[in-house]
Amino acid sequence: MSSLRCVILLLLLPVWLLENQCLALDKNSIDIPSSGLSLLIVQDGGRKKPLDTYARENLIKLTGRSKWKDSEGGEWTALEVIADMFLGTNNWQKEKLIKVGHILLKKEVGLDINEKFFSYQDLHTNQELMKNLSQIIRIEEDAPQYDKTLSFEAKVLLQKIRLVEKLTASEAFSWIPAPKGESWFSLIEGIEFYKEKGKNIQQNYENLKTVYLAGGDRNFSDCVNILFENLRSLVSPNDYPQGKIRIEVFYNNLHPFRLAWIACLISFVLMLIANQQKSLGKAIYWFGLGVFGLGTILQVIGFILRTVISSRAPVTNMYEVLVFMALGASLIAFFYELFCRSKIFILSAAVVTAVVLILADNLPTVFDPSIQPLVPVLRSNWWLTVHVITITIGYAAFLQALGIGHISVFYYLFKPQEEKSIQSLTKFNCRTMQIGVFFLSAGTLLGALWAEKAWGRFWGWDPKETWALIALLIYLAVLHARYVGWIKGFGLNAASILAFQGIIMAGYGVNYILGTGKHSYGFGIGGEEIVAIFVGIEILLVLFAVIRYRMKRLKND
Amino acid sequence: MYSRLIAHLGSMRLAVVLIGILSVILIWATIYESTHSTQEAVSLFYGSVWFSCLLLLLGINVVCAALVRYPWSKRHRGFLLTHAGILLILIGAIIGLLLGKEGYITLKEGAGSVDAITTQREVIQISRTDRAEFLKVPLEINKLKSASVPIPIELNPIIPKDILKVSAVTRYENTEEQTLVVESERKSFSPALQISLSASRGNSANSEIEEWLVLSDPEKQVLQFGPLFIQIIGAETQKELDQILNPPSLEKIGFGNIFFDIEGEKIEIPVKESLNKEIRSTNGNIAVTLKEYFPDFRMDDNDSPVSISETPNNPAVHYYISWEKGEEKCFVYGFVFADYPELSMMKVHGADEEQIKVNYKFNRSMLDINAWDDSNIICLVAGPENQLHYIARRAGEDKKIGTLQLNEKIPLNWKMNPAITIKKYVFSAEVLSQVVPIPLDEEKGFSRPALELNLNGENLSTNLMIQWNRPFEIQVKGVPVLFLYTDEKIPLDFEIQLLKFTMPTFEGTTMPASYESLVRVTDKKSGEAVERKIWMNHPMTYGGYRISQSGYSDSIGGKTSTLQLLSDPGSFLKWWGSILIMIGILFMYFWRPFSLRNSSRRNEKNSE
Structure with missing residues (x-):
């Protein structure tokens, strides 16, 4: 019964991940008073966002982490950290908050290369270091052949230092609303602009601070409510959109995509069990399908929430494209499964969706999940939506084909006797690639138009x-080669795995590795190792499969 | 025979091979582009002839694939539609390439209208200024780059062949006008010095720079290297030289001279000797009085002019001129500054301000001016009979004076200063300029290409460098010929004027959210005008052109907006081609989902 043990282990994995990732995050939010502040609206990065979002984005920017363990072992959520900077006296300038990962940079500026985190005071008071930093940045401007990553990292570090400075100063950020799309105010500017009303706000803020420092109690939420009331009264309701902010905080706390990948993993395990079990198989199958459906619905909810928050189709950066690709693959699989029940679609889709979503969810510095305003050239809702969504559906189809390709190659190698399954898998793989070709060519042509x-x-x-x-x-070469007869069922499935590496290059590589051209608004850095390992494994896998398949064929002949 | 050729050309095997080759080449090209530059990738891959041939071959494959299957049946419709779509796009692209017009217009906010677009194709414009005739010859840059012999430029009909033959030799990506100083034949005193500076701590090999100091050219009198200034001073006679080397007290120098030009009447007045005296012009008509002299001019707190010291740091003179024009009495009050001529001001009554020019010359070396006290100064004195002297002073120290020989280092051991030697002394300098090719500086974002032309005529055979957008005129056998190397301009039937350019930003940031040009487009024939806002993704269509927002600049001179105008007769083919491809794929893959199942079964069977 080794397979059963295996299955149980696999079943435990998502449970463990769930506990680790999900519960820990929201555990503290009940007894720490700052949670009431999550709805405070901040104007930052060209839009209005809740303090909750602002805190998450900035903590990730500083530390690369979504929560913080202080030197005494206490655990802080992002909101708690930023709210404490905003209200507290806790000396965050001394806390080793700033992550410096680039070893060469650490060497160049004279930091201990064994340390990963540094405090604002470590860095800012070190004049030698500040001088070195600005020198690295200046040299790049004079000589183009100079190490660009180094100076980029230097700039990032300088920004982080400034960020801590800004967050810990009393003039932290712009949270006093201004009328009609104008720049919002910090507290001091607000007092100057609103005079009496501004002084009221200051009084509210001071009260809040006192209550917070006293340890917080019921009074804290009353103080927060009074503060919100007064802030709202400064401008028209449209300029202080608390409803939308509530939605965003809800989205932040829901983690729909994280829940979705957990659901995918669970349904994957259930589907495996359903394959093994004879007696309970059907019930487990339906349960697994239900869980998968739930995961898909969660993704749809996440997608809709993002659309509402950003007022546009959420398909403008790598993170959003990944998430949408996963959704597309899930939907395609779900509909396939509804029309012909074979478990295999859910199996493949569950894996690829989970892999993509785990990548998107756990690499915030590579795939930035923050919602940002659109650059002017993309500001056409109709074209943006149609072009990117079509392309991404194409990617999603190829992702699904990748999953099916893996399973069929597995069948070819280890269960060649199940011809019927292999045939239907190959047929669906071909069909999925055709869907992909349709959407990718439509998307590319729409892009051209x-x-x-x-x-x-x-x-x-x-x-x-x-x-x-x-x-x-x-993909066209693959499909045409099949018509010619150069590749058969096995070749098509192996090719669907190889061809997907082209999609990875088109989606990720152009923006992250080549980094040239007109689509510069999507450029980013990081994640090269992960992607390279993934591509390497895939290629080796296909190579191994081809060799084994050939040897088998030779033996049979 | 033909049908077999077509069968081969239209075979799916060829298609797979071509698609494979194209993919590999494109992958290579994108990697090449990221390691080199877009321009290089275009010239090596996308813009090359063999690349076009490959695409053409693919097009032929698509056509032949359709022909091979003739007579067509219903099941071919998807395939035919898709391949027709691909063909339409290819044809559309060729039409666009041949007949399309593309260009840019840069408009200034609030300025006049423009009625021609500038394309990115380069032309050489040749005109006869005596007859107002001109020719425009388009240049094929790629052809010119690879040509081993000069490409002749047809000058008919404006200049007959026996007068002048012109051919294009080559094109330089970037050039610069360099100063060339030669001994003039006039032999009058107008000295120039060629100096060389080399870093005293020679850490790089080519740290030697050569520069010219020219007395007659105000822009070349002083060179600055960080905190160091090098100035040329001329002394025509021994007496002048002695005066410069052993300067008398400032009282003896005087206060400089003022040159008046009043309605053509010229008067020169030495300031010191003429203060508060009425000086008459030679015809006695005009009276000039220098009311007051301010050696170190400032405005005090009450906005009245004062002198804060007796040293001539900022000499200014308050003057009064009066004369009679018939019955009328004219007079002028004014201030004139020696160091800041542009700040001079005057009040004129009864005459045209343009007709009155006042110029205050007060020659002092920089060493005499307090404002330069914190700078290190080296004055190089070009004296009579090839004598060279230097006067140097480091900030806060005393002057050092000495004589110099050519190619001898100025004996100063100032830290951090370059070693300076005088290479050449030209007594009567004539400044010429010469266009030389220089390497492209991508950081600068600006380059000035030049075209090298070969001119051939009777008694004439020379190569000329014509810089981009700089007209160049020569006389050949009494015929004035003007060359202009520039971007091609295409006239429009309408004119565009920029009324307002706005750049809204995202709330609370300086990040631009949009670039918006409000323009007025006027039809030249009917005079009808339309006003419209053009912004990203929202172009305007007018007179067969699509006008879209392309760039902007917001400098001190005002806001400018660059619009792209595009007329592409092949555009609709691209649209229809795209639509056909999509419908075709739908038919092919999804219209009869069961046919595929059958065919795939068949294939599986074949494979076993």
């Missing part, structure tokens, strides 16, 4: 569009 409108040319061999074309050509 949009480019004709926005940039004045239909096609300009920009790296991003060239790679979309390359990915499309690879």
Whole structure:
């Protein structure tokens, strides 16, 4: 019964992850008073956001982590950290908050390379270091051949130092509303602008601070409510949109995509069990399908919430594209499964969705989950939505094909006797790739038509569009080669795995590795190792499979 | 025979091979682009002839694949539609390339309207200024780059061949006008010195710089290297030289001279000798009085002029001029500054201000001016009979004076200063300029290309460098010919004026959220005008052109907005091609979902 043990272990994995990731985060929010402040509206990065979001974004920026363990072992949520800076006396300038990961940078500026975190005081009072930093940044400006990552990292570090300075100063951020899309005020500016009313706010703030420092009690939420009341009275309700902010805080706390990948993993395990078990198989299958459906619905909810929060289709950066790709793959699998029950679609989709969502969920510095305003060139809701969503559905289909490809290759190698399954898998893989080709070519053509409108040319061999074309050509070559008869069932499945590496390059590589061209608004850095390992494993896997398959065929002949 | 060729050209095997080759080349090209530059990638891959051939071959494959399957049946419709769509896009692209017009207009807010677009194609414009005739010859840059022999430029009909033949030799990506100083034939005193500076701590090999100091050119009188200033001073006679080397007290120098030009009548007045005296012009008509001299001019707290010291740090003179024009009495009050001519001011009654020029010359070396006390100064004195002297002073120290030989280091051991030697002394300098190619400086974001032309005529065979957008005129056999190397301009039937440019930002930031140009477009024939806002993703269509927002700049001179104008007759083909491809794929893959199942079964069977 080794398989049963295996299954139980697999079942325990998501439970463990669930406990680790989800519960720990929200555990403290009941007894720490600062949670009431999560709804405080802050104007930052070109939009209004709850303090909750502001805190999460900035803690990740500083530490690369979503919660903080202080030197005495106490655990803080992002909101608690930032609220404590805002209200408290706790000396965060001495806390080793600032993450410096780049070893070369640490060497260059004279920091201990064995340390990962440094305090504001360590860095800011070290004049030698500050001088070195600004020198590294200046040198880059003079010589283009100079190490660009180094100076980039230096700039990031300088920004982090400034950020701690800003957060710990009394003039932390802009939370006093201003009328009609104007720049919001910090407390001092607010008092100057609103005079009497501003002084009231200051009084509220001082009261809040006193209560907070006294340890917080019921009075704290009363104080917060009075503060909100007074802030709201300063401007028209449209300029202080508490409803939308509530939605965003709800979204932040829900973690729909995290719950979704947990659901995917659970349904994956359930589907495996359903495959083994004869007696209870059907019930477990339906339960697994239900869990998968729940995961998909959670993703849809997350997607809708993001749309509401940002007032646009959430498909403008790598994180959003990944999340939407996972949703697409889930939906395609779910509908396949509804029309012909074979478990296999859920199995493959559950794995690929979970992998993609885990990547998106756990690498906030690579795939930035924050919601940001759109650059001017993208500001066309119709084109943006149609172009990116179509392309991403194409990616999603290829992702699903990747999953099916893995399973069929597995069948070819280890269960070649199940011809019927193999045949239907191959058929669906082909069909899924066709869907992908349809959507990717539609998306690429829509992109070209949009480019004709926005940039004045239909096609300009920009790296991003060239790679979309390359990915499309690879799949076209696969499909055509199959018609010619150069590849058969096994080849098609193996090719669906290899061809997906082209999608990874088109989606991730162009923005993160090549880093040239007109799609610069999506550029980022980081994650190269993970992606390289993934691509390497996939290629080795296919190589191994091809060799084994050939040897088997030779033996049979 | 033909049908077999077509069968081969239209085979799916060829398609797979071509698609494979194209993919590999494109992957290579994008990697090349990221390691080199977009320009290089375009010239090596996307813009090259063989790349076009590959695409053409793919097009032929698509056509032949359709022909091979003739006569077509219903099950071919998806395939045919898709391939027709691909063809339409290719044809649309070729039409766009051949017949399309693309150019840019840069408009200044509140300025006049523009009625021509500037394309990115370069032309050489040749005109005969005596007859107002001109020719525009488009230049094929790529052809010119690879050409081994000069490409002739047709000058007919404006200049006959026996007068002048012109051919394009090559094009330089970036050039610069360099100063060339030669001995003039006039032999009058106008000295220039070529100096060389080399870093005293020679940590890099090419740290030697050569520069010219020219007395007659105000821009080349002083060179600055960080806190160090080098100034040229001329002394035509021994007496002048002695005066410079052993300067008399400032009282003896005087207060400089003022040059008046009043409605053509010229008067020169030495300030010191003429203060508070009425000086008459040679015809006696004009009377000038220098009312007051301010050696170190300032405005005090009550806004009245004062002198804060007796040293001539900022000499200014308050003057009064009066004369009679018939019955009318004209007079002028004014202030004139020696160091800041642009600040001079005057009040004129009864005459045209343009007709009155006042110029205050007060030659002092920088050493005499307190404002330079914190700078290190080296004055190089070019004296008579090739004598060279220097007067140097470091901030806060005393002057050092000495004589110099050519190629001898100025004996100063100032820390951090470059070693300075005088390479050449030109007694009667004539400043010429020469266009030389220099490497492209990508950081600068600006380059000035130049075209090298070969001119051939009777008694004439020379190569000329014509810089971009700088007209160049020569006389050939009494015929004035003007060359202009510039971007091609295409006239429009309408004119565009920028009424307002706005750049809204995201709330609370300086990040631009949009770039918006409010323009007025006027039809030239009917005079009808339309006002519209153009912004990203919201172009305007007018007169066959699509006008879209492309760039902007917001400098002290005012806001400018760059619009792109595009007329592409192939555009609709691209749209229809795209639609056909999509419908075709739908038909092919999804219209009859069961046919595929059958075919895949068949394939599986075949494979066994």
